[in-house]
Amino acid sequence: MQKTAKVNFSHQQLICEGEWNIPNIPSLEESLAKILFPSHGEIIISGAKITKMDSAGAWLLTRWMKKLSAKKIPLQLINFPEHTQKLIDLIQQRKIDLENIPKTPKLSWIARVGKITVAQLQELYAYLTFVGKLSIELLRIASHPTHIRWTALLSSIYKTGYQALPIIGLLSLMIGVVLTYQMGVQLRNYGANIFIVDLLGLSILREFGPLLTAIMVAGRTGSSFTAELGLMKANQEINALDTMGVTPAELLLLPKIFGLFIALPLLTIWADIFGIFGGMVMANNMLNISWYDFLQRFQHQIPIKALLIGLGKAPVFALIIASVGCFQGMSVKNTADSIGKNTTKSVVYAIFFIIVADAIFSIIFSKLKL
Amino acid sequence: MTTNPNIIEIKHLSTYLGGAWVHKDINLDVKRGEILVIVGGSGTGKTVLLHEMLALRTPTSGSIRIFEHELIKADAKTLLAIQRRWGVLFQQNALFSSLSVLENVSFPLNEHTQLDQQTIRELALLKFVLAGLPIESAVKYPAELSGGMQKRAALARSIALDPELLFLDEPTAGLDPNKVMVFDELILNLQSTMGLTIVMITHDVESLKRVANRVAFLGEGKVLAIEPPDKLIQNRHPLIQEFFNSE
Numbered sequence: 001m002q003k004t005a006k007v008n009f010s011h012q013q014l015i016c017e018g019e020w021n022i023p024n025i026p027s028l029e030e031s032l033a034k035i036l037f038p039s040h041g042e043i044i045i046s047g048a049k050i051t052k053m054d055s056a057g058a059w060l061l062t063r064w065m066k067k068l069s070a071k072k073i074p075l076q077l078i079n080f081p082e083h084t085q086k087l088i089d090l091i092q093q094r095k096i097d098l099e100n101i102p103k104t105p106k107l108s109w110i111a112r113v114g115k116i117t118v119a120q121l122q123e124l125y126a127y128l129t130f131v132g133k134l135s136i137e138l139l140r141i142a143s144h145p146t147h148i149r150w151t152a153l154l155s156s157i158y159k160t161g162y163q164a165l166p167i168i169g170l171l172s173l174m175i176g177v178v179l180t181y182q183m184g185v186q187l188r189n190y191g192a193n194i195f196i197v198d199l200l201g202l203s204i205l206r207e208f209g210p211l212l213t214a215i216m217v218a219g220r221t222g223s224s225f226t227a228e229l230g231l232m233k234a235n236q237e238i239n240a241l242d243t244m245g246v247t248p249a250e251l252l253l254l255p256k257i258f259g260l261f262i263a264l265p266l267l268t269i270w271a272d273i274f275g276i277f278g279g280m281v282m283a284n285n286m287l288n289i290s291w292y293d294f295l296q297r298f299q300h301q302i303p304i305k306a307l308l309i310g311l312g313k314a315p316v317f318a319l320i321i322a323s324v325g326c327f328q329g330m331s332v333k334n335t336a337d338s339i340g341k342n343t344t345k346s347v348v349y350a351i352f353f354i355i356v357a358d359a360i361f362s363i364i365f366s367k368l369k370l
Numbered sequence: 371m372t373t374n375p376n377i378i379e380i381k382h383l384s385t386y387l388g389g390a391w392v393h394k395d396i397n398l399d400v401k402r403g404e405i406l407v408i409v410g411g412s413g414t415g416k417t418v419l420l421h422e423m424l425a426l427r428t429p430t431s432g433s434i435r436i437f438e439h440e441l442i443k444a445d446a447k448t449l450l451a452i453q454r455r456w457g458v459l460f461q462q463n464a465l466f467s468s469l470s471v472l473e474n475v476s477f478p479l480n481e482h483t484q485l486d487q488q489t490i491r492e493l494a495l496l497k498f499v500l501a502g503l504p505i506e507s508a509v510k511y512p513a514e515l516s517g518g519m520q521k522r523a524a525l526a527r528s529i530a531l532d533p534e535l536l537f538l539d540e541p542t543a544g545l546d547p548n549k550v551m552v553f554d555e556l557i558l559n560l561q562s563t564m565g566l567t568i569v570m571i572t573h574d575v576e577s578l579k580r581v582a583n584r585v586a587f588l589g590e591g592k593v594l595a596i597e598p599p600d601k602l603i604q605n606r607h608p609l610i611q612e613f614f615n616s617e
Contacts, residue, residue, distance in 0.1 A: 021532065022479075022483050022531065022532060023483070025489065029489075054564070055493075055496060055497070055529075055563075055564060056493055056532060059493060059496050083563070083565060086563050094499045094500070096496050098495065100505045100506075101495070101506075104509060334513050335467035335468060336466070336467045336468055337467070
């Protein structure tokens with residue numbers, strides 16, 4: 001079906017034939033390259049047999065004409081259809097040279113490392129500035145309690161806390177089951193079945209409950225904060241708020257941060273309950289520890305301190321998740337990949353800093369002999 | 371083969387959308403080589419009609435023939451063959467923000483031709499220059515360009531494959547009157563050198579008078595009139611009078 005294009009050279013005449021369009025460019029280029037052009041004498045280019053020429057065809061012809069002119073060969077175009085001639089003239093007038101495109105300089109690896117380091121430091125600086133501005137805003141609102149957005153705050157607690165209950169409950173239950181199974185196998189070898197209560201109680205209340213809840217919430221809520229704020233930023237909604245004298249911090253950021261600040265400790269208790277319950281079910285099944293024995297030992301062996309230490313970490317994790325999520329959302333740029341990139345960053349940074357904070361807590365608690 | 375002078379034929383097209391009939395009975399032909407402008411008040415379904423011509427939305431009933439192919443029932447292969455022969459300039463430009471401007475223009479060439487990279491880049495640059503953009507901005511990203519430059523870049527991308535048919539959705543929306551005039555001239559220029567057929571939606575009466583060969587006026591779910599612009603302005607239909615007098 002595809003029409004062909006040809007080019008012939010004889011008696012100082014270059015005869016162009018057929019459809020000079022994009023699909024035929026490669027074959028035309030090949031045939032032109034094969035032609036042995038003489039080094040002197042005028043060459044006549046005839047377009048009488050051209051049925052169609054698009055800008056790609058005209059571009060090819062002008063490129064060869066440029067090559068021939070460079071060898072000081074005079075050229076003449078004859079019998080080209082008027083419209084094609086116009087197209088060729090138009091292209092000849094423009095200076096199209098890839099050399100004119102500005103080049104982006106390639107950096108050596110050491111320069112790249114430096115650039116990335118500076119960018120990271122700048123981001124850290126921007127984050128600290130963001131936190132500082134939020135704190136000032138917080139002080140302002142604290143002195144005018146009428147500015148507190150109760151609806152936004154409650155809606156944030158509802159979305160980040162209440163709606164997360166099923167998934168957090170289910171995952172904690174499974175974590176309890178898995179932990180009991182892994183530890184139970186070892187304990188059974190020594191006939192120390194009942195110690196599963198101590199192990200499970202301490203590990204879930206102190207570590208697994210708060211840490212896993214925070215990680216799940218970072219994935220669930222941190223990312224949604226970033227995406228929501230990022231889209232508002234890209235859509236100029238944030239600018240609109242700013243010009244109306246309603247600061248985004250007051251309406252959007254602080255309610256989100258405080259909502260999570262309240263919701264995450266509650267979710268942690270919820271996760272503790274389900275984690276212990278999952279362990280209890282597994283202990284009953286695998287290690288033959290009755291419900292009664294489990295609960296009896298639990299209240300005597302697990303100090304309230306374990307629960308409080310775990311819960312004490314939750315608000316800190318909440319501040320990390322919410323501030324990173326909001327910061328990444330507010331630094332979205334107006335490009336399609338920016339929201340995706342910042343959402344990824346928000347989750348990765350939040351989880352990273354949660355684990356760092358958890359490690360710091362462990363060191364502090366061990367120094368304090370808690 | 372190309373004895374049919376019509377490049378697009380729309381017959382008895384109707385669209386039911388959001389609980390109302392947007393189009394009741396649209397009949398519209400676009401002739402090869404002309405510039406047809408579609409106008410009409412807000413909510414008369416101009417953009418819906420355009421999206422239907424672009425196969426982005428299926429009408430409730432009726433037929434749309436483009437390049438002698440029935441668009442609504444076209445299989446994927448036919449559709450692809452049609453898509454390679456048209457270019458579209460969207461209202462919001464729809465430039466890929468993660469690619470540089472030149473990469474945006476090269477994109478259709480990369481996808482649909484077997485040319486080597488050097489040729490593709492030179493052809494893209496040619497379109498780039500034809501659209502009136504300075505070569506220095508080739509490596510910039512769309513977000514770094516002004517509104518008018520983005521329009522030109524989007525136009526360069528839409529003509530990258532030398533289409534026979536070009537759709538322009540509000541090409542001059544958001545440009546200042548002076549730039550509108552320059553842009554209209556650019557379109558007229560490209561149309562005459564590249565032999566394009568253009569279907570264009572616009573609100574701008576001045577721009578319409580400058581570029582249109584024929585104007586189709588949408589209203590009451592139909593094409594109320596299809597005439598050259600100077601005749602359309604004389605049309606006695608109340609909706610048409612209202613449109614031109616309010617401007």
